Amino acid sequence: DIEILKTVNPEETAIGTEVVFTITATNIGTTEATNIEITESLPEGFQFISATASFGTYDENSFLWSIPNLSPNQSESLFLTVQVISAQNLVNIATLHSVNEVDRDISNNEDFAEVFVNNCLQIPEGFSPNGDTYNNTFVIPCIEDYPINNLKIYNRYGTLVYESENYMNQWDGTSNTGPLHQNKVLPVGTYYYAFKIEGIKEVFTGYVYLNY
Structure with a gap:
C-alpha cells in the first residue's frame, strides 16, 4: 500500500x-x-x-x-x-x-x-495626466520588486507609441517612439500594454484608458 x-x-x-x-x-x-x-x-x-x-x-x-x-x-x-x-x-x-x-x-x-x-501586480486600466497631482502617471504596483522589465504601449492600430526598459512608473501619456506622435502628448483613448519581467515567461497584457 x-x-x-x-x-x-x-x-x-x-x-x-x-x-x-x-x-x-x-x-x-x-x-x-x-x-x-x-x-x-x-x-x-x-x-x-x-x-x-x-x-x-x-x-x-x-x-x-x-x-x-x-x-x-x-x-x-x-x-x-x-x-x-x-x-x-x-x-x-x-x-x-x-x-x-x-x-x-x-x-x-x-x-x-x-x-x-500575493499578486500585487494589479495593473490599472486607466490614468489621467492632467496635472492635479493624482493619477498622473501609469503606475504599476510593486514595480520596485521587478526592476528589470520592459513596457510597451500600443495605440488602437497596433502602432508602438511608448517603450521603456526597466520601467519605473514614469509614463505620463507622452509618446517616445513611433512616426506619428513621437515626443508628443498622446490623444485621449484606449491603449494596449505588454509588460515583460526578466526571468518570467508570462507577458502581462491588457488595456489602459488615457484621459486628461
Missing part, C-alpha cells in the same frame, strides 16, 4: 519567486512494493527549475517519478524546485500512477499542495 504526501515551501509567495514541492512516497503495507511510478506534472503557472530524488529518478518530460522498490515502512522523497510565473493561486497534484503489486487502499494514492500568490 503506497501512501503519497505532498507539501510546498513556502505556501505564500509572489510571482517570479521559487518554491519547493516535497512529494513523499511511503510503503505502509506489509510486503515489498516494486516498480512504483508517481505522476508529478506541473500545471501552467509553474516553470520547472530542478528535481532531486532521494531514491529513483524523475523525468521532467513524462512527469514520472520512478522508484524501483520500497520495503515496508520505507519512505522516499522527491524535491521539485519551480518558479511561480502566474499571478493566480496554483494547485499541484501528485498521484500514484502504477505499482506492480495490488494497492489495496486507493484513498491515499494522491495528495496536493496549493501555492497562494
Whole structure:
C-alpha cells in the first residue's frame, strides 16, 4: 500500500519567486512494493527549475517519478524546485500512477499542495495626466520588486507609441517612439500594454484608458 504526501515551501509567495514541492512516497503495507511510478506534472503557472530524488529518478518530460522498490515502512522523497510565473493561486497534484503489486487502499494514492500568490501586480486600466497631482502617471504596483522589465504601449492600430526598459512608473501619456506622435502628448483613448519581467515567461497584457 503506497501512501503519497505532498507539501510546498513556502505556501505564500509572489510571482517570479521559487518554491519547493516535497512529494513523499511511503510503503505502509506489509510486503515489498516494486516498480512504483508517481505522476508529478506541473500545471501552467509553474516553470520547472530542478528535481532531486532521494531514491529513483524523475523525468521532467513524462512527469514520472520512478522508484524501483520500497520495503515496508520505507519512505522516499522527491524535491521539485519551480518558479511561480502566474499571478493566480496554483494547485499541484501528485498521484500514484502504477505499482506492480495490488494497492489495496486507493484513498491515499494522491495528495496536493496549493501555492497562494500575493499578486500585487494589479495593473490599472486607466490614468489621467492632467496635472492635479493624482493619477498622473501609469503606475504599476510593486514595480520596485521587478526592476528589470520592459513596457510597451500600443495605440488602437497596433502602432508602438511608448517603450521603456526597466520601467519605473514614469509614463505620463507622452509618446517616445513611433512616426506619428513621437515626443508628443498622446490623444485621449484606449491603449494596449505588454509588460515583460526578466526571468518570467508570462507577458502581462491588457488595456489602459488615457484621459486628461
